[in-house]
Each structure stands twice: as structure tokens, then as C-alpha cells.
Amino acid sequence: MDTREDRWAKAMRAERTGDSAAYEAFLRAFAASVRRIVEAHLRYMGFSLYEAEDVVQEVLIAVHSRRHQWDTKRSLLPWLNAITRYKIIDASRRLGRDARTRVDLTEEQWAGLFSFEVFDPERNPADVEKLISALPPGEQAAVRAIGLEGASTKEAAARIGSTEGAVRVAFHRSLKKLMAATQRRGPGHE
Amino acid sequence: MNDNRQPTDDLIRGLAAQAGKGASLSLRLSIVLPVALVFSILAATGVVVMIAGPRSDLMQILPTWTFLFKVIGMVLVAAGGFHLVWTVVQPSQVPRTVIFLAPALAFLLTGALFDRSGFPLLGVHTYSVLNCAGTIIMASIPALAAILSAMRAGTPTRLSQAGAIAGFLAGSVGGLAYTIACLNDGAAFVAVWYSIAIACVAALGASIGPKLLRW
Numbered sequence: 001m002d003t004r005e006d007r008w009a010k011a012m013r014a015e016r017t018g019d020s021a022a023y024e025a026f027l028r029a030f031a032a033s034v035r036r037i038v039e040a041h042l043r044y045m046g047f048s049l050y051e052a053e054d055v056v057q058e059v060l061i062a063v064h065s066r067r068h069q070w071d072t073k074r075s076l077l078p079w080l081n082a083i084t085r086y087k088i089i090d091a092s093r094r095l096g097r098d099a100r101t102r103v104d105l106t107e108e109q110w111a112g113l114f115s116f117e118v119f120d121p122e123r124n125p126a127d128v129e130k131l132i133s134a135l136p137p138g139e140q141a142a143v144r145a146i147g148l149e150g151a152s153t154k155e156a157a158a159r160i161g162s163t164e165g166a167v168r169v170a171f172h173r174s175l176k177k178l179m180a181a182t183q184r185r186g187p188g189h190e
Numbered sequence: 191m192n193d194n195r196q197p198t199d200d201l202i203r204g205l206a207a208q209a210g211k212g213a214s215l216s217l218r219l220s221i222v223l224p225v226a227l228v229f230s231i232l233a234a235t236g237v238v239v240m241i242a243g244p245r246s247d248l249m250q251i252l253p254t255w256t257f258l259f260k261v262i263g264m265v266l267v268a269a270g271g272f273h274l275v276w277t278v279v280q281p282s283q284v285p286r287t288v289i290f291l292a293p294a295l296a297f298l299l300t301g302a303l304f305d306r307s308g309f310p311l312l313g314v315h316t317y318s319v320l321n322c323a324g325t326i327i328m329a330s331i332p333a334l335a336a337i338l339s340a341m342r343a344g345t346p347t348r349l350s351q352a353g354a355i356a357g358f359l360a361g362s363v364g365g366l367a368y369t370i371a372c373l374n375d376g377a378a379f380v381a382v383w384y385s386i387a388i389a390c391v392a393a394l395g396a397s398i399g400p401k402l403l404r405w
Contacts, residue, residue, distance in 0.1 A: 019209060079282035
């Protein structure tokens with residue numbers, strides 16, 4: 001039987017005798033499956049996929065630095081699962097904390113929460129349109145497709161005729177600009 | 191492919207180059223955990239001797255059933271606790287709490303149910319309960335510190351649970367040490383108040399575990 005458990009356990013044993021090639025092949029295969037899990041988890045939690053590679057690397061380093069603790073008489077997959085799960089939970093806590101600090105407003109901003117009457121996208125689509133049309137064409141297209149029409153990055157990329165990665169970058173860049181622009185406008189219109 | 195995977199590729203190459211190295215650097219659990227246990231027992235005994243002192247008739251009661259009940263009960267609890275600590279620091283193992291604690295629970299419960307000694311549940315003195323639980327908890331603190339630091343040599347992946355298990359073992363070591371000072375020879379007293387003291391230490395372990403065991 002050549003299951004994943006057997007293949008990976010064999011590679012982990014080979015590592016102990018200094019077989020770099022086998023170990024590297026294992027790390028690649030393992031990284032690919034961790035990446036799938038991490039991306040699915042981040043998407044499910046509503047976090048940006050930008051963090052995915054960081055988390056994948058944390059898992060790899062954790063497994064690597066503890067590889068001698070794996071008891072070769074036991075199954076490898078449950079051991080890898082537990083470490084991966086731990087690191088993913090750890091990362092989502094950290095991302096959750098970061099997200100909270102990012103949206104945490106000052107007392108003044110909280111107090112003025114409802115005073116931005118002029119810029120209320122629900123009521124003033126014209127305002128949004130004005131802000132978007134100030135963006136470069138590529139970013140405009142990304143924001144319209146993803147932000148306004150709710151397309152996925154894949155659909156948006158297909159529509160614009162660009163790659164998924166580029167669309168994602170354009171979308172995030174434009175969001176940053178829009179946020180900066182509304183902050184500039186907001187207080188002035190009080 | 192995605193540009194942001196390049197650093198991961200580099201990392202993998204770097205890690206692979208270390209194949210076969212570094213084994214001697216990792217602390218071995220099979221040494222660290224028993225050492226921590228022995229230290230815990232010595233430290234807890236020290237605390238009990240300092241706070242309460244061994245009871246004056248210790249030598250006479252050593253062979254009696256009432257004293258043996260306490261010791262055997264606490265050794266069973268500690269053995270279960272040690273086994274749980276052993277499993278909770280290894281990612282591939284699931285601590286089977288119920289199975290490991292069943293012998294201790296059965297022993298203590300049987301003792302408590304068939305307790306014909308007539309010793310009151312609240313102890314022979316006004317402050318028996320406070321003294322007993324308080325001393326056990328105090329004796330468990332250095333043990334808890336030793337066990338938690340030893341567990342860092344392993345890989346706990348459920349930190350609250352791991353902390354609670356560390357506290358449980360520390361508490362039972364504290365209880366074991368306290369047997370030399372305990373004047374309350376009722377099995378029911380032991381089963382109830384020792385258990386409550388152990389539960390307190392387990393709760394303490396669960397609350398500090400996530401902070402101290404992070405990796």
C-alpha cells in the first residue's frame with residue numbers, strides 16, 4: 001500500500017538518516033496540502049488570503065523544529081494534523097486581534113459615527129461613483145467587479161482579462177485609496 | 191505561479207538542507223518529565239513540612255489502613271495524571287482522561303462510600319478543611335511550575351487542557367505530600383477535600399496553561 005501516511009512517514013524516517021531530497025519532497029507535498037487547508041480556513045473566517053503563506057511557513061517550521069519528537073512507531077498524519085491545527089488556530093487568533101485593532105476607532109471617531117451623513121454609500125451612490133472614477137482604470141475595473149457587483153476574484157480576473165493575483169492586488173490597493181479618500185472627505189462634510 | 195510562494199520554496203530548501211541534523215539538541219521528554227515529577231514530589235514534601243510539619247504520630251500510623259488509603263489514593267491519582275501529561279504533550283495522542291483516572295476514582299469512591307471510621311466530613315478541627323485544601327494547593331505550586339516547564343519540551347496542542355492536566359498532576363502530588371501531615375483519617379474527608387484541592391490546582395493550570403505553554 002502506498003498511502004500518503006506511508007509515503008510521508010518513509011520520508012520523515014529518511015530525513016533522520018540525512019536524506020535531504022526525500023525530506024524536501026515531503027515538505028513540498030506537505031506544504032501544498034497545508035496551503036489548501038489554510039486558504040480554505042482563512043476564506044471561511046473572512047480573512048485575506050495574503051496571510052496564507054505566512055501561516056504555511058509557520059506550520060513548516062513547527063514541524064521541522066519538532067520533527068525528532070515524532071515517534072516513528074506511531075502514525076505520522078495525526079501528529080501533523082495536530083500541529084497544523086494548532087498553528088492555524090494560533091494564526092487566526094492573531095489575525096482576529098489585528099483585525100480588531102485595525103477597525104478600532106478613537107473615542108472621537110466613535111462619537112462621530114453617525115455624523116458622516118454626506119458620505120453614506122447606501123444613500124449616495126453618486127459619491128461612491130465619484131470616488132471610484134478617480135482611481136486608475138485597472139483598479140476601477142477591479143473595484144466595480146468585486147466590490148460593487150460581488151464577483152469572485154476568479155470571475156473578475158476572467159472579465160478584466162488579467163490574473164487573479166493582479167486583480168486581488170488592484171482591489172486591495174483601491175480599497176486603501178478609497179478609505180483614505182473617505183477619511184479626507186468625511187470630517188470636512190460634517 | 192503565485193509570486194508569494196517563492197519565500198516558502200526558499201524556506202523548504204533551507205529546511206531540507208538540515209535533514210539529519212539537530213537531533214541531539216531536542217530535550218527528550220522521557221527524561222524531562224520523570225525528572226520534573228521527582229522534583230515535584232520533593233518540593234511538595236518540603237512545602238508541607240514547612241507549613242504543617244509531619245504529624246507527631248506519623249511513625250505509628252504508617253502501617254494503618256487509614257494512612258495507606260490516603261497514600262494509595264493519591265498515588266493512583268498521580269499515576270493517572272502523569273500518564274495524561276505524557277499523552278497531552280504528544281500531538282498524535284489523545285488523552286483518554288476517563289480511562290486513566292478510573293482506578294483512582296473507583297478507589298477513592300469505594301473508600302468514601304464504605305467509610306465507617308465515623309470521622310466527620312468537615313474534619314476534626316474547625317479549620318481542617320481550610321488547612322487541608324490550603325496546604326495541598328500551596329504544596330502544588332512549585333510542582334505545577336516544574337511540570338509546566340517540563341511540558342514545554344513536548345508539543346502540547348490544546349493548551350488549556352494541557353494546563354489543566356499539569357495542574358491535576360501537581361495537585362495530586364501536593365495531596366500525596368500532604369498525607370504525612372493530615373490529621374483527618376476519614377476516607378470520605380480525603381475523597382472529598384483532597385479532590386476539591388486538586389480540582390482547584392487543575393483550574394489554576396487551565397487558566398495559566400495557554401500563556402505558559404504557547405510555542
